[in-house]
């Protein structure tokens with residue numbers, strides 16, 4: 329491939345923001361513009377640092393997510409770019425993780441999700457991929473797919489807890505706006 333990416337770090341939207349509540353549109357074809365977007369999203373995610381990022385979080389309402397849940401020092405990174413990702417099978421077994429989100433900085437809460445999921449997606453190679461994920465990968469991929477449907481991890485929490493976090497984020501946004 330002759331395409332040489334020039335990556336940039338994109339600003340990440342902070343909750344509450346209407347774009348985080350929108351359902352993203354399916355991707356029809358892999359274009360150079362999408363390849364560039366994917367590179368920028370990976371760069372933005374690694375810079376944050378985070379283990380996943382969905383296009384809604386940078387204000388792009390297209391169904392594309394990036395993730396890399398390799399956390400061990402010295403282990404090879406595994407950047408994954410998924411377009412139109414969907415969970416096609418999930419386990420009855422559940423896993424609980426203390427989840428966070430780049431759009432909800434420094435707030436964490438336990439969320440229960442299926443422990444193992446099979447995901448199908450369109451890759452940057454134009455091919456359909458299918459893979460089973462467990463552990464942190466399973467949680468992360470479900471969290472990111474939720475973003476594409478306008479859903480945040482705090483939507484799984486009880487209303488009071490969710491409102492408390494939202495108020496904190498509103499305060500944070502006011503502080504950021506003031507500079």
Ligand SMILES: [Zn+2]
Pocket residue numbers: 428429430431471475
């Ligand atoms: Zn998130």
